[in-house]
Amino acid sequence: MIQMILLSVTCLLILSGEVYGAPKKRKTYSELKSCDLGNLAEEIASYDTVVKDIIDYAVTGPFKGKTYNELAKFVDKFGPRPSGSQVLEDSIDYMIELTREEDIKDIITEEVKVPHWSRGEEKLTMLEPRVKDIALLGLGMSVSTPPDGITAEVIVIRNFTELENIGENNIKGKIVLYDPVFITYGKTVAYRSQGASKAAAKGAIASLVRSIAPFSINSPHTGMQTYEKNVTKIPTAAITLEDADLIRRIITRGEKVVLKLEMTSSYDDKVSRNTIIDLKGRERSDSLVIVSGHIDSWDVGQGAMDDGGGLFISWAVPVILQRLSLRPKRTVRTIFWTAEEVGLVGAYAYEKQHRNESNNINFIMESDEGTFAPLGLAVGGNQEARCIIAEILKLFQSINASTLIEEDSPGSDITVITSKGVPGASLYNDNSEYFWFHHTEGDTMNVEDEQELDQGTAFWTAVAYIIADISVDIPR
Amino acid sequence: MIQMILLSVTCLLILSGEVYGAPKKRKTYSELKSCDLGNLAEEIASYDTVVKDIIDYAVTGPFKGKTYNELAKFVDKFGPRPSGSQVLEDSIDYMIELTREEDIKDIITEEVKVPHWSRGEEKLTMLEPRVKDIALLGLGMSVSTPPDGITAEVIVIRNFTELENIGENNIKGKIVLYDPVFITYGKTVAYRSQGASKAAAKGAIASLVRSIAPFSINSPHTGMQTYEKNVTKIPTAAITLEDADLIRRIITRGEKVVLKLEMTSSYDDKVSRNTIIDLKGRERSDSLVIVSGHIDSWDVGQGAMDDGGGLFISWAVPVILQRLSLRPKRTVRTIFWTAEEVGLVGAYAYEKQHRNESNNINFIMESDEGTFAPLGLAVGGNQEARCIIAEILKLFQSINASTLIEEDSPGSDITVITSKGVPGASLYNDNSEYFWFHHTEGDTMNVEDEQELDQGTAFWTAVAYIIADISVDIPR
Structure with a gap:
């Protein structure tokens, strides 16, 4: 100084x-x-x-x-x-x-209690207007669907303001698909990390998010999401840019999209270690x-x-x-x-x-x-x-x-x-x-x-x- | 003129x-x-x-x-x-x-007898040196594997000259992975279209090909392949650039790679149509x-x-x-x-x-x-x-x-x-x-x-x- x-x-x-x-x-x-x-x-x-x-x-x-x-x-x-x-x-x-x-x-290690969320089977199928497999990756900490999956109509949401302003009747019992425009990762990732709880708070039974990415070869991107307290934990996953665009186009044309989501996962705590190497x-x-x-x-x-x-x-x-x-x-x-x-x-x-x-x-x-x-x-x-x-x-x-x-x-x-x-x-x-x-x-x-x-x-x-x-x- | x-x-x-x-x-x-x-x-x-x-x-x-x-x-x-x-x-x-x-x-249509090859279930798993799912797409007209799949060691082949020069004992009973350098599509696609029969002629029991592409986000590329007459028809599929590189690196380090390939497909003839519109x-x-x-x-x-x-x-x-x-x-x-x-x-x-x-x-x-x-x-x-x-x-x-x-x-x-x-x-x-x-x-x-x-x-x-x-x- x-x-x-x-x-x-x-x-x-x-x-x-x-x-x-x-x-x-x-x-x-x-x-x-x-x-x-x-x-x-x-x-x-x-x-x-x-x-x-x-x-x-x-x-x-x-x-x-x-x-x-x-x-x-x-x-x-x-x-x-x-x-x-x-x-x-x-x-x-x-x-x-x-x-x-x-x-x-x-070299020493220091023990740390860490979450162990483990992906199980994951499958997403478009049932209407035609049958199509949709690539997905469940988001970190997502709960499982019931064994028979969740079958519901999709509503596409472009941003949280749109979500706030929409009537609960339009969301209740549906699957919310967040389809935000990718600006930067930092500016767009909230739809992945917070989307499930915000959708659940409005009555959605599952949520999907357009992968937080500017480019894709039908590639889903996973990542962490966090459930808010006192809100129902709903299953949540990322889909590809291609399928998000497909679903939005179909709905924009006035057709209904029905999806079936099947996901399993498990969760427990484990012990891991930070590693520290000193010169x-x-x-x-x-x-x-x-x-x-x-x-x-x-x-x-x-x-x-x-x-x-x-x-x-x-x-x-x-x-x-x-x-x-x-x-x-x-x-x-x-x-x-x-x-x-x-x-x-x-x-x-x-x-x-x-x-x-x-x-x-x-x-x-x-x-x-x-x-x-x-x-x-x-x-x-x-x-x-x-x-x-x-x-x-x-x-x-x-x-x-x-x-x-x-x-x-x-x-x-x-x-x-x-x-x-x-x-x-x-x-x-x-x-x-x-x-x-x-x-x-x-x-x-x-x-x-x-x-x-x-x-x-x-x-x-x-x-x-x-x-x-x-x-x-x-x-x- | x-x-x-x-x-x-x-x-x-x-x-x-x-x-x-x-x-x-x-x-x-x-x-x-x-x-x-x-x-x-x-x-x-x-x-x-x-x-x-x-x-x-x-x-x-x-x-x-x-x-x-x-x-x-x-x-x-x-x-x-x-x-x-x-x-x-x-x-x-x-x-x-x-x-x-x-x-x-x-507007008229003209009927054409066409092949109807239909992809069934496809799964490729690395068993050694560690267990890993490998993305794949079966190639057009590929036969199925036996119901229990094909489990075998992999041999990596860079080009057809290498295939010709290699002793049959080194290929017999193995899965051949073609891993050609992508030059242009036209110059590289032969490994997809002819690879299965050339490998079978040397005794391979299945063949894989590095996808014919210059870039990938773990994306397998399918496409047509043709079995030569008088050669055993072996199952054949494309894998991603990433997994082809992975397998080659592991083998280059002196380790053995064992894969299990499971594929089903069906084939029959159908009638389709060319469509002709005249002004x-x-x-x-x-x-x-x-x-x-x-x-x-x-x-x-x-x-x-x-x-x-x-x-x-x-x-x-x-x-x-x-x-x-x-x-x-x-x-x-x-x-x-x-x-x-x-x-x-x-x-x-x-x-x-x-x-x-x-x-x-x-x-x-x-x-x-x-x-x-x-x-x-x-x-x-x-x-x-x-x-x-x-x-x-x-x-x-x-x-x-x-x-x-x-x-x-x-x-x-x-x-x-x-x-x-x-x-x-x-x-x-x-x-x-x-x-x-x-x-x-x-x-x-x-x-x-x-x-x-x-x-x-x-x-x-x-x-x-x-x-x-x-x-x-x-x-x-």
């Missing part, structure tokens, strides 16, 4: 519009902000050699292709890793063993720079993109630093969050358990919006914090990853911690097609690119190293 | 590279070809007013949106229309009625200009793109000419081919039945590679024929549809007729994403664009009108 006053070098916060499809609201800045870093700018610039070494090691050197290949081995071996499943626990054990093989010893700092080991991703996934696809990529670039940070004998002043901590998909459960547990140590987190980073070509960081924190990070990002021009965008609430899991005033950042990457695959059977290795993962690994490692090693703490 | 000698205007055949993903080999020309059309060029240029009238009528006038809306009503009502199904026959009746409502009287010529009604698309589809998706779009722009030709009281010298004939997907069955029947009239076909056109933004025509025929068509295409610069590409064998159904020396063309359109959706559940109205369909309708109608009305026949 004191250094701030002495500084003279200009640091630019780079402008950015709202990122297409980004899951979080981002602020758009229409003017440059300037800040003085003085001698700190020179200190940061002096890391250019180590940045180059790390990029060389990960992108063209011995680590080239390693992130992709380890990720592929992992997701091919385990497939999807839903919260509460045995396969998730097995995959956690595997990651611990993989890390130990790198001669990294400081102890050489001077201030109590001060933490955290890099993280979540190890659980939805129960479709391979969870390669969401969030296998974030998991593995965060795994690579201590591995590369260890291999290059780079030991920063502060401790670099990697966290593999558990049970993110069902409500940031691992992150909440970590925050609670470590609350009294929270001042020890100097900076926290998360990658959970894809690991496509890295472009920079989405940074939360005060202006001085952003100035320092922007100065660090200048060192990544060679891989085109120097952009800082200002984000009040970066990431997903880490919002639990940044909301307490801890500065942090999420990976800003070229993820314009992220929501084509998100929470679908298409979230597989085919979405991942070896070279982009190498760049992400290099970027993530070098940024964490510099923040953990510079003379100043990140101001808050 | 005589006019050719008198001509002086230069006509350019526009250059074109190979179209990405195009189903047919196209010739690429590295130099401009010139040809003299003389007075005919002036005559063709005089159609500029009628071209403008037709474009105005279809793109901004009373027909605006009509092609899209009629196509949507049609595919929403019937869904997929496989060869031999009752729904295909019902959809043919519907199209006849829709045409009659336009006060077009000259009789005012002077030479025995000379035909044919526009066409096929009305059958695969049994997945809606068959909106393949070939609902081609069907409806061909339907629109006589409708618009009738509405605008444009009656050309020659007869404009619209044909809705039946049973294209199972081997051009309707086209072969038509060619046989009308063989002795074949000189009456002045020019034949087909749209079966998408109805995205029209770019021009892919033209088969001699140099003089191409010169005339290229001159006509100059009239479509306002909608950017003036490109002629030279194609020895344009279209799919019409190759049956152009191979006899009849000049013809297929719609050349902006279809770079065509094979993302082709033969999948994603072939729905969501692929179609209202404005592009309007442009396609205008283009198709005006081109057919001019060719049917100009003073010269298309030379052959």
Whole structure:
């Protein structure tokens, strides 16, 4: 903080519009902000050699292709890793063993009680005006239908205002289909997460939602939804853009659509684990720079993109630093969050358990919006914090990853911690097609690119190293 | 033909590279070809007013949106229309009625014996190294598996040369997975159409093929395959790019992959119909200009793109000419081919039945590679024929549809007729994403664009009108 006053070098916060499809609201800045870093700018610039070494090691050197290949081995071996499943626990054990093989010893896990919602049989059939199978994915925590299913007429709702204004007689006993226009994920996802209870409150007996996505090859997208208290829990599922459009067109022509929905699911609580890997700092080991991703996934696809990529670039940070004998002043901590998909459960547990140590987190980073070509960081924190990070990002021009965008609430899991005033950042990457695959059977290795993962690994490692090693703490 | 000698205007055949993903080999020309059309060029240029009238009528006038809306009503009502199904026959009746409502009287159908292959239950499960459901679509004419399915180890084959060179002991009793690199559809589809028999000849007990597509969201692509005589008929299906890659990666790591394939299907012969709609010529009604698309589809998706779009722009030709009281010298004939997907069955029947009239076909056109933004025509025929068509295409610069590409064998159904020396063309359109959706559940109205369909309708109608009305026949 004191250094701030002495500084003279200009640091630019780079402008950015709202990122297409980004899951979080981002602020758009229409003017440059300037800040003085003085001698700190020179200190940061002096890391250019180590940045180059790390990029060389990960992108063209011995680590080239390693992130992709380890990720592929992992997701091919385990497939999807839903919260509460045995396969998730097995995959956690595997990651611990993989890390130990790198001669990294400081690995602990912390137990977390997690929900275990398990999909059973799911079938949706259009009965009128003609018989047609409709692809679906039940939403997280959905209850089952009765054994004979639910057969009812559909009413199409474009937005919650329309729902509020419609007479209960028009909804009672029907299946509500939410058919919102996709704007961004953040602006549209409420129809998935809140739709069932809002429909039930008006008397609907089941609800469907147009998948929260801008593009589809008849691909349903699952995801979490939450039942409100004191409202009947009705079965709820996502259907494809194609079938939502089909049903809306038929009804718009004045015909009645009748659907039969059959779903089963089960629910219980299980114990899972957050995984914590420390590369102890050489001077201030109590001060933490955290890099993280979540190890659980939805129960479709391979969870390669969401969030296998974030998991593995965060795994690579201590591995590369260890291999290059780079030991920063502060401790670099990697966290593999558990049970993110069902409500940031691992992150909440970590925050609670470590609350009294929270001042020890100097900076926290998360990658959970894809690991496509890295472009920079989405940074939360005060202006001085952003100035320092922007100065660090200048060192990544060679891989085109120097952009800082200002984000009040970066990431997903880490919002639990940044909301307490801890500065942090999420990976800003070229993820314009992220929501084509998100929470679908298409979230597989085919979405991942070896070279982009190498760049992400290099970027993530070098940024964490510099923040953990510079003379100043990140101001808050 | 005589006019050719008198001509002086230069006509350019526009250059074109190979179209990405195009189903047919196209010739690429590295130099401009010139040809003299003389007075005919002036005559063709005089159609500029009628071209403008037709474009105005279809793109901004009373027909605006009509092609899209009629196509949507049609595919929403019937869904997929496989060869031999009752729904295909019902959809043919519907199209006849829709045409009659336009006060077009000259409509006949011609019966055709068609194959009726019907998909039953299909399930593919990876048993080793872990249990995983694998999305699949059985290929056309595939036999069923035994009731208990086929459980066997997989061998991955990249190309037919590899298959030929491999010892029979390595294949016998196994499931062959063809995993070819997608180059173009035309260059890769042999692995789908011939793979089963080639694998069976080496002792395989079932075969799978990586879907013939450049992009996927876990989307299997079905399609026709043909069993060779004197080779055991083995069950065969397509799997997704993602699962083909998964299986190859696992095997490359030295692990064994065991799959269980369960498929049922049935087969019989049925009678279907080609539909022929004539707008009789005012002077030479025995000379035909044919526009066409096929009305059958695969049994997945809606068959909106393949070939609902081609069907409806061909339907629109006589409708618009009738509405605008444009009656050309020659007869404009619209044909809705039946049973294209199972081997051009309707086209072969038509060619046989009308063989002795074949000189009456002045020019034949087909749209079966998408109805995205029209770019021009892919033209088969001699140099003089191409010169005339290229001159006509100059009239479509306002909608950017003036490109002629030279194609020895344009279209799919019409190759049956152009191979006899009849000049013809297929719609050349902006279809770079065509094979993302082709033969999948994603072939729905969501692929179609209202404005592009309007442009396609205008283009198709005006081109057919001019060719049917100009003073010269298309030379052959």
